[in-house]
Amino acid sequence: xxxxxxxxxxxxxxxxxxxxxxxxxxxxxxxxxxxxxxxxxxxxxxxxxxxxxxxxxxxxxxxxxxxxxxxxxxxxxxxxxxxxxxxxxxxxxxxxxxxxxxxxxxxxxxxxxxxxxxxxxxxxxxxxxxxxxxxxxxxxxxxxxxxxxxxxxxxxxxxxxxxxxxxxxxxxxxxxxxxxxxxxxxxxxxxxxxxxxxxxxxxxxxxxxxxxxxxxxxxxxxxxxxxxxxxxxxxxxxxxxxxxxxxxxxxxxxxxxxxxxxxxxxxxxxxxxxxxxxxx
Amino acid sequence: xxxxxxxxxxxxxxxxxxxxxxxxxxxxxxxxxxxxxxxxxxxxxxxxxxxxxxxxxxxxxxxxxxxxxxxxxxxxxxxxxxxxxxxxxxxxxxxxxxxxxxxxxxxxxxxxxxxxxxxxxxxxxxxxxxxxxxxxxxxxxxxxxxxxxxxxxxxxxxxxxxxxxxxxxxxxxxxxxxxxxxxxxxxxxxxxxxxxxxxxxxxxxxxxxxxxxxxxxxxxxxxxxxxxxxxxxxxxxxxxxxxxxxxxxxxxxxxxxxxxxxxxxxxxxx
Numbered sequence: 327x328x329x330x331x332x333x334x335x336x337x338x339x340x341x342x343x344x345x346x347x348x349x350x351x352x353x354x355x356x357x358x359x360x361x362x363x364x365x366x367x368x369x370x371x372x373x374x375x376x377x378x379x380x381x382x383x384x385x386x387x388x389x390x391x392x393x394x395x396x397x398x399x400x401x402x403x404x405x406x407x408x409x410x411x412x413x414x415x416x417x418x419x420x421x422x423x424x425x426x427x428x429x430x431x432x433x434x435x436x437x438x439x440x441x442x443x444x445x446x447x448x449x450x451x452x453x454x455x456x457x458x459x460x461x462x463x464x465x466x467x468x469x470x471x472x473x474x475x476x477x478x479x480x481x482x483x484x485x486x487x488x489x490x491x492x493x494x495x496x497x498x499x500x501x502x503x504x505x506x507x508x509x510x511x512x513x514x515x516x517x518x519x520x521x522x523x524x525x526x527x528x529x530x531x532x533x534x535x536x537x538x539x540x541x542x543x544x545x546x547x548x549x550x551x552x553x554x555x556x557x558x559x560x561x562x563x564x565x566x567x568x569x570x571x572x573x574x575x576x577x578x579x580x581x582x583x584x585x586x587x588x589x590x591x592x593x594x595x596x597x598x599x600x601x602x603x604x605x606x
Numbered sequence: 607x608x609x610x611x612x613x614x615x616x617x618x619x620x621x622x623x624x625x626x627x628x629x630x631x632x633x634x635x636x637x638x639x640x641x642x643x644x645x646x647x648x649x650x651x652x653x654x655x656x657x658x659x660x661x662x663x664x665x666x667x668x669x670x671x672x673x674x675x676x677x678x679x680x681x682x683x684x685x686x687x688x689x690x691x692x693x694x695x696x697x698x699x700x701x702x703x704x705x706x707x708x709x710x711x712x713x714x715x716x717x718x719x720x721x722x723x724x725x726x727x728x729x730x731x732x733x734x735x736x737x738x739x740x741x742x743x744x745x746x747x748x749x750x751x752x753x754x755x756x757x758x759x760x761x762x763x764x765x766x767x768x769x770x771x772x773x774x775x776x777x778x779x780x781x782x783x784x785x786x787x788x789x790x791x792x793x794x795x796x797x798x799x800x801x802x803x804x805x806x807x808x809x810x811x812x813x814x815x816x817x818x819x820x821x822x823x824x825x826x827x828x829x830x831x832x833x834x835x836x837x838x839x840x841x842x843x844x845x846x847x848x849x850x851x852x853x854x855x856x857x858x859x860x861x862x863x864x865x866x867x868x869x870x871x872x873x874x875x876x
């Protein structure tokens with residue numbers, strides 16, 4: 327099937343070039359991108375290295391008893407590469423250093439629920455947003471001292487988060503400096519600190535937070551107030567030729583319902599894996 | 607010729623001039639000086655320096671506090687290792703072997719995330735009190751973990767140091783009418799301390815460098831500050847160059863101070 331597509335794609339592109347009389351000024355896909363039958367660029371089977379943290383539920387994680395990573399990012403990139411004819415290679419990388427690795431061209435892209443911000447746009451290119459998340463506070467289930475986000479912001483609550491995240495940036499803004507913030511290396515440690523009572527709240531994207539507050543979560547709850555909405559995207563080296571094809575694939579996944587499907591799978595109520603079930 | 611100074615291979619910087627002119631030191635100071643110039647003349651490096659510098663206080667406090675605590679604990683453990691009481695000796699041995707058998711990072715997780723909470727619960731259960739684990743900050747837990755970890759290494763250093771003191775010294779003490787305790791306090795330990803100073807210095811420098819690990823549990827020392835800064839600004843190059851120079855400069859400084867101290871304690875002719 328793929329072979330047939332390729333033959334057709336080649337034939338079609340020859341026809342296109344012939345009809346355009348060499349006036350091909352659309353370089354959106356960069357080198358090697360050809361139109362395939364379904365209108366998506368063809369990456370010719372090339373390998374795409376995807377940086378993942380394997381510690382950001384439910385985007386990427388390693389489940390107990392498993393050796394391979396899995397999650398929303400894995401499903402999404404397998405589908406992107408199915409559409410674009412490429413081969414994803416998932417590479418474990420630390421956060422936030424993975425941003426620098428992509429900026430330096432060590433990795434082709436990274437998927438880690440990365441918020442699109444102007445500061446980050448200065449060193450990496452972003453794909454179109456594939457979802458939008460709300461930042462929220464998580465507190466202990468039996469902790470009634472905080473009914474709203476304001477109670478946390480205006481009190482003397484200690485707030486945990488992860489280093490180098492937009493959650494950290496927003497917390498610094500809301501709490502007026504980082505005196506009351508504990509930024510851990512991974513979100514798992516921040517959640518652990520909350521459960522152990524070492525901090526009063528965790529600030530996290532609701533999508534990732536949902537990964538924790540599955541039906542197994544008998545110790546934490548979300549404060550409903552949305553603090554800030556962040557669009558999420560994949561990152562590429564500045565000027566990467568993968569950006570436009572990836573955007574085309576994201577549009578295709580949206581219209582085909584694939585994004586809704588994996589959204590339901592990982593962010594729906596049936597998703598019950600918690601941080602207790604992952605290694606990392 | 608005493609074997610005591612070779613208890614552990616020392617990776618401590620040696621300033622001895624008898625090996626000829628220290629060209630390496632000139633090169634190192636040149637690199638550090640170049641970084642200092644960068645910090646002064648470029649906005650990026652100055653910003654990185656200013657963001658990381660507040661962490662110096664916690665790095666120094668943690669190093670000093672954990673080192674003093676591990677010296678005291680290490681001496682106790684080292685003496686316990688030499689105890690004629692088999693139970694005491696065995697308990698000390700088990701502790702030392704356990705701790706030395708794991709990486710500092712693992713020990714840090716064990717102490718900071720698990721044992722601190724367990725010990726507080728146990729304390730509350732015994733005394734029916736309501737102490738909360740959170741009143742022990744992560745910086746404290748990191749310092750405790752470092753103290754307990756390096757105590758095990760220093761215990762072995764002290765043990766070897768005490769054993770290295772020639773038996774004739776103890777016999778002389780006995781001939782002077784001193785009892786066991788007096789011999790230990792006035793004859794054996796002072797000599798053992800001098801013999802082991804290079805090894806102790808080595809552990810002090812290793813401990814200082816290991817304070818960087820507590821950044822992982824959100825203790826705001828130098829490495830944590832650099833991680834926060836680089837994560838927000840994406841100036842990884844500036845952040846980690848400046849951070850590296852902080853540690854190299856601290857190591858050089860500690861080596862120099864230790865060298866001077868060793869010279870002061872040196873017995874002429876040995």
